[in-house]
Amino acid sequence: xxxxxxxxxxxxxxxxxxxxxxxxxxxxxxxxxxxxxxxxxxxxxxxxxxxxxxxxxxxxxxxxxxxxxxxxxxxxxxxxxxxxxxxxxxxxxxxxxxxxxxxxxxxxxxxxxxxxxxxxxxxxxxxxxxxxxxxxxxxxxxxxxxxxxxxxxxx
Amino acid sequence: xxxxxxxxxxxxxxxxxxxxxxxxxxxxxxxxxxxxxxxxxxxxxxxxxxxxxxxxxxxxxxxxxxxxxxxxxxxxxxxxxxxxxxxxxxxxxxxxxxxxxxxxxxxxxxxxxxxxxxxxxxxxxxxxxxxxxxxxxxxxxxxxxxxxxxxxxxx
DNA sequence: GCTGAAACAAGTAGTGT
DNA sequence: ACACTACTTGTTTCAGC
Numbered sequence: 001x002x003x004x005x006x007x008x009x010x011x012x013x014x015x016x017x018x019x020x021x022x023x024x025x026x027x028x029x030x031x032x033x034x035x036x037x038x039x040x041x042x043x044x045x046x047x048x049x050x051x052x053x054x055x056x057x058x059x060x061x062x063x064x065x066x067x068x069x070x071x072x073x074x075x076x077x078x079x080x081x082x083x084x085x086x087x088x089x090x091x092x093x094x095x096x097x098x099x100x101x102x103x104x105x106x107x108x109x110x111x112x113x114x115x116x117x118x119x120x121x122x123x124x125x126x127x128x129x130x131x132x133x134x135x136x137x138x139x140x141x142x143x144x145x146x147x148x149x150x151x152x153x154x155x
Numbered sequence: 156x157x158x159x160x161x162x163x164x165x166x167x168x169x170x171x172x173x174x175x176x177x178x179x180x181x182x183x184x185x186x187x188x189x190x191x192x193x194x195x196x197x198x199x200x201x202x203x204x205x206x207x208x209x210x211x212x213x214x215x216x217x218x219x220x221x222x223x224x225x226x227x228x229x230x231x232x233x234x235x236x237x238x239x240x241x242x243x244x245x246x247x248x249x250x251x252x253x254x255x256x257x258x259x260x261x262x263x264x265x266x267x268x269x270x271x272x273x274x275x276x277x278x279x280x281x282x283x284x285x286x287x288x289x290x291x292x293x294x295x296x297x298x299x300x301x302x303x304x305x306x307x308x309x310x
Numbered sequence: 311g312c313t314g315a316a317a318c319a320a321g322t323a324g325t326g327t
Numbered sequence: 328a329c330a331c332t333a334c335t336t337g338t339t340t341c342a343g344c
Contacts (some may be wrong), residue, residue, distance in 0.1 A: 022200040023178045023212035028320055037330050050218045057178035060210040067157040073258060073265060088302050091203045095308040104297040110228060114307055142259040147243050152218045152269055153250040183337055192313050
């Protein structure tokens with residue numbers, strides 16, 4: 001699964017760091033900054049994509065400006081593991097759920113919910129999630145603030 | 156904090172959806188797809204940036220290809236809220252911690268940890284986090300799989 | 311609010327060292 | 328493995344509807 005990191009040199013890491021902070025920076029700018037030709041940047045990026053390290057570039061959206069001021073982490077207690085695949089499929093259809101992880105412990109699933117306010121959050125929890133077959137209960141913590149969020153450590 | 160959504164029309168949402176899935180798609184391609192001029196795409200993007208909705212574009216990296224095969228959520232129990240700001244600063248310096256949220260409940264902080272393996276995870280937990288002043292304990296769940304991850308719901 | 315043209319900048323592919 | 332050149336394509340600005 002993991003790649004042999006000896007194939008990746010300092011230039012590759014530098015390119016990744018730069019693209020990790022701003023995916024729309026022109027490759028020619030990156031080339032100038034690193035003192036290499038822009039052809040090189042292209043080739044490195046292609047290599048890193050082929051290796052599967054570099055995935056898609058995405059824009060981020062500011063949730064609170066979009067009116068989502070209530071964020072929560074909810075752990076879901078599930079009666080039996082056999083329900084998980086179906087539950088996950090249903091959860092994915094709910095737009096307010098933006099992340100879903102299968103975790104160890106009493107609660108098999110951990111999700112991140114974005115809601116406009118507490119009423120909206122309640123609607124998602126008790127109007128959608130609790131209705132799913134196999135869901136025995138949930139335990140929710142409000143997230144007051146995402147203090148920081150970073151990329152996977154590079155190098 | 157939230158923006159007046161009446162300023163945002165279908166074209167804006169379409170542009171955001173497109174850029175949300177691929178931040179490197181040329182604006183001229185987006186323009187063609189939506190049947191508008193590429194100037195228009197620029198103007199909309201500028202508007203959305205000014206409104207604060209559209210933030211930076213970033214590349215994503217594949218953690219497991221980079222050798223990070225152990226992912227965990229850890230909740231941190233803190234003796235007194237006064238320690239939080241300092242703890243958060245220290246946590247931010249630890250590269251393995253890629254997300255940190257201030258949550259409600261017994262545990263004030265929830266973090267996401269990326270490690271190479273369980274030994275590495277232990278080093279982060281007991282070699283770094285437990286040493287911080289104000290940390291009374293931690294509760295960790297391994298994340299076996301991030302089943303899905305999406306952007307903030309648009310529209 | 312929107313378009314089109316034009317100047318400029320960047321991306322891509324082929325060739326050569 | 329790398330850079331140079333030439334060609335294609337995208338970005339950005341501005342005048343005008």
